[in-house]
Amino acid sequence: MNTVISTEGLRKMYGRVHALDGLDLSVSAGQVHGFLGPNGAGKSTTIRILLGLARSSGGTARLLDADPWHDAAALHRRIAYVPGDVSVWPNLTGGEAVDLLVRLRGGDTRTAEYRAERERLSTAFQFDPRTRGRAYSKGNRQKISLIAAFALPAELYILDEPTSGLDPLMEIVFQQEVSRVSAAGATVLLSSHILSEVERLCDHVSIIRAGRIVETGTLADLRHLTRTEVSFDDDGTVPAGAQDLVREGGRIRFTMDPADMPTTLAALADAKVQGLRVNPPSLEELFLRHYGDAATTRRGSAA
Amino acid sequence: MSTLATRRARTTPGRSGAIRSLWVMEMRRDRLQLPLWILGNAAMAALAVTGVTQSYGTDAERSTLLATAIANPVILTFRGLPSGSGVPAFTGFLILPFLVMIAAFMSSFLAVRHTRAEEESGRAELVGATVASRRAVLWATLLHGVSANVVTAAAIAAAFLASGFPPGGSVIAGLATGAAGLVFLGIALIGAQLFATARGANALGVIAILVGFLLSGVGNALGTPNADLTRMESSPLTWFSPFGWAENVRPFADDSLAPILLLVAAAAAAVLLTYALQSRRDVGGSLVASRPGPATAGWSLRGPVTLVGRLTRGSILAWAVGAFLTGALATSLAAVVQEMGGSNPAVAAILEAMSKNDDLQAGTVVIFFTVVGILASCCAVQIIARARQEEAHGTVEPVWAASVGRRSWLASYVLIAALSILAVDAAAALGAFAGLRRSGADLALDVWVGAAGQAAVAAVFLAITALVLVVLPRWTIGVGWSTVVLATIIGLFGPLFGLPDELTRLSPFSQTPTVTADGVDGRGVIGIIVTAIVALVLSVWLVRRRPLVTAG
Numbered sequence: 001m002n003t004v005i006s007t008e009g010l011r012k013m014y015g016r017v018h019a020l021d022g023l024d025l026s027v028s029a030g031q032v033h034g035f036l037g038p039n040g041a042g043k044s045t046t047i048r049i050l051l052g053l054a055r056s057s058g059g060t061a062r063l064l065d066a067d068p069w070h071d072a073a074a075l076h077r078r079i080a081y082v083p084g085d086v087s088v089w090p091n092l093t094g095g096e097a098v099d100l101l102v103r104l105r106g107g108d109t110r111t112a113e114y115r116a117e118r119e120r121l122s123t124a125f126q127f128d129p130r131t132r133g134r135a136y137s138k139g140n141r142q143k144i145s146l147i148a149a150f151a152l153p154a155e156l157y158i159l160d161e162p163t164s165g166l167d168p169l170m171e172i173v174f175q176q177e178v179s180r181v182s183a184a185g186a187t188v189l190l191s192s193h194i195l196s197e198v199e200r201l202c203d204h205v206s207i208i209r210a211g212r213i214v215e216t217g218t219l220a221d222l223r224h225l226t227r228t229e230v231s232f233d234d235d236g237t238v239p240a241g242a243q244d245l246v247r248e249g250g251r252i253r254f255t256m257d258p259a260d261m262p263t264t265l266a267a268l269a270d271a272k273v274q275g276l277r278v279n280p281p282s283l284e285e286l287f288l289r290h291y292g293d294a295a296t297t298r299r300g301s302a303a
Numbered sequence: 304m305s306t307l308a309t310r311r312a313r314t315t316p317g318r319s320g321a322i323r324s325l326w327v328m329e330m331r332r333d334r335l336q337l338p339l340w341i342l343g344n345a346a347m348a349a350l351a352v353t354g355v356t357q358s359y360g361t362d363a364e365r366s367t368l369l370a371t372a373i374a375n376p377v378i379l380t381f382r383g384l385p386s387g388s389g390v391p392a393f394t395g396f397l398i399l400p401f402l403v404m405i406a407a408f409m410s411s412f413l414a415v416r417h418t419r420a421e422e423e424s425g426r427a428e429l430v431g432a433t434v435a436s437r438r439a440v441l442w443a444t445l446l447h448g449v450s451a452n453v454v455t456a457a458a459i460a461a462a463f464l465a466s467g468f469p470p471g472g473s474v475i476a477g478l479a480t481g482a483a484g485l486v487f488l489g490i491a492l493i494g495a496q497l498f499a500t501a502r503g504a505n506a507l508g509v510i511a512i513l514v515g516f517l518l519s520g521v522g523n524a525l526g527t528p529n530a531d532l533t534r535m536e537s538s539p540l541t542w543f544s545p546f547g548w549a550e551n552v553r554p555f556a557d558d559s560l561a562p563i564l565l566l567v568a569a570a571a572a573a574v575l576l577t578y579a580l581q582s583r584r585d586v587g588g589s590l591v592a593s594r595p596g597p598a599t600a601g602w603s604l605r606g607p608v609t610l611v612g613r614l615t616r617g618s619i620l621a622w623a624v625g626a627f628l629t630g631a632l633a634t635s636l637a638a639v640v641q642e643m644g645g646s647n648p649a650v651a652a653i654l655e656a657m658s659k660n661d662d663l664q665a666g667t668v669v670i671f672f673t674v675v676g677i678l679a680s681c682c683a684v685q686i687i688a689r690a691r692q693e694e695a696h697g698t699v700e701p702v703w704a705a706s707v708g709r710r711s712w713l714a715s716y717v718l719i720a721a722l723s724i725l726a727v728d729a730a731a732a733l734g735a736f737a738g739l740r741r742s743g744a745d746l747a748l749d750v751w752v753g754a755a756g757q758a759a760v761a762a763v764f765l766a767i768t769a770l771v772l773v774v775l776p777r778w779t780i781g782v783g784w785s786t787v788v789l790a791t792i793i794g795l796f797g798p799l800f801g802l803p804d805e806l807t808r809l810s811p812f813s814q815t816p817t818v819t820a821d822g823v824d825g826r827g828v829i830g831i832i833v834t835a836i837v838a839l840v841l842s843v844w845l846v847r848r849r850p851l852v853t854a855g
Contacts (some may be wrong), residue, residue, distance in 0.1 A: 087697025099600030104705035
């Protein structure tokens, strides 16, 4: 499988601040790759380097087998990009901005195919193309960028927190579009801090913290890294091997290693505990483990 | 604003406290810019005194210049109101309109910067949601603008006083400058209500200043001189302009207070109108409602070059109209004044001689085409500065993220700016030829040389601004405009201020080709063209290494 995005030891300094501190990111063709991290972790900086908008201070970055800085203009014909904070020209209408962005990517806006696609997306996103840029709300500015990105096929979609400002209905439309381009064989890099979105859309995930990738792999790979939470009505039973045991609100709650699950659950079944609940780890917990106050000091890489 | 302002707001709750917090913040934001405007203005006054004592030391020299100026409408249009041949009054004649102009620009930009620009960026919404309320920004900006003009008045009075001029006239000259500044503060505040963009409001302010300056100047040129040609009574036209009111204070001659009261009353009226307009609209909204536009992009919006053209076409048109009028004045002003004024036999005689004397007419063309050159330079700098504004606003990112290379991006702005220079100079030439058809003089060569030479000058400013855009992006707007202003001051006022020739020659405006008896002397222009080409080549070469530099 060929690699679409690969960075090795990528660094970016802003003055004395390390925005990226040796970032190794690898995205293979056909993946919908989630790029997760809290604000300020370096997601947008990485994407700006991949788009040739910023220059790396060290390390290498390759995009579709080309140099993102030197071959920017040629590369961008094969890429669609949606930023998280879309700025539009105040005196152009939304429809003009969509057409312009597509033309700037080298697309032909006169084909019937494009016009039908644009029409379909405008309807799906409930977008009014006749309003001037300055009058659009944040969500509507976001739609301009999304429609321009999805109206013209691309090999790679780079989406930087693309749903910020969209309402839940529009988020569903967005997810359908990502599924559509993915089914057509395109690669997607989706940066986000919304875990449910990534869980729903992505087959691979990389987690970035303080300018470094701290976890990467398939969703299934990453689930092995967290402990499953188990709780039941407090009847005095204290299972063996339980960690982080808490007794409150009439319930006993603890976590366990997935590997211990068969034996522990069998023991609990023997004890006939009531109200048993087993929560598989969510990305929320993955996140908390790395960025929460209780974050462990472990800083490994899983794959 | 940080801690100081917030702490004050806490100890004085309510609206007055909020207005004061905003005022403190506005002063903080302008802590570098405003002192430069004010000190520059006072320095202009002080330099004028030095220049007059050096260049026009004797009463005879001053009287001769006054007589020439009164007789020559071109000179008078670009100077003040002759009020006598004493050193102080003569200095006031030469420099007062320009002191007023600096105060006017300072006030106009200040008003828009703190009102409409804040609304456009969305920051006003944050402020309007606090106890400050919608109107607090207006009051704070008013306090800020009034205090800036009070300090300007004091600084100019101090500059004249320090030169040993009479106290009464010094104070009056300062007050006239500050009060005229207040009027343009008010006009810009109205503009900020009418237009949805800071650019629109600033354009209104600049046009008001230039029209006011020209009305007053032409009005003076059409006025009635006294018998010995040392004093001019303004024609009614002058009284339509705040510049005319300020000049009719006649510092160091009449020291008349009445026009200052008129200025203050006009400023107050403008503020009342602003207040009334603001009560009628939403935050962020304008009084000119926007209509739905096209749903698809036309063929006029197909790539980076056409995008820049689309974004700048309005201002290019405005500069070209100004250049057309300037060009028309260049070849017809003498004839117009002769027809409309000229009741004084001495003046009529000089005008008669002037319209026959080709040298004088050619000189007029040179002076007015220098103004055309300034207009073309401003237009070009504005377009390159627009590239930086677009970048800070975030609309360059989608262009670079699409398939537009950094070189093509820069080239699109340079190309449109170059075309705009040609358009502005062509408009001026068109106006000049329209004027020539009326006067019948044979000045075609002078017009062509003037237009071409000034196009070369404007290209230098284009190239310098483009280089700064590539190398020091955040400085683009400041450096671009400053070089035009400095070159204008050095080129036009250098001889008056008695600046050394080496310095004066640094201004491209002093290097334009001239028409002589033997043909065209274009030696100076070679340096201009070489500078422009070097700066352009450097910027196109270096832009490949330039990352996107966002707001800040």
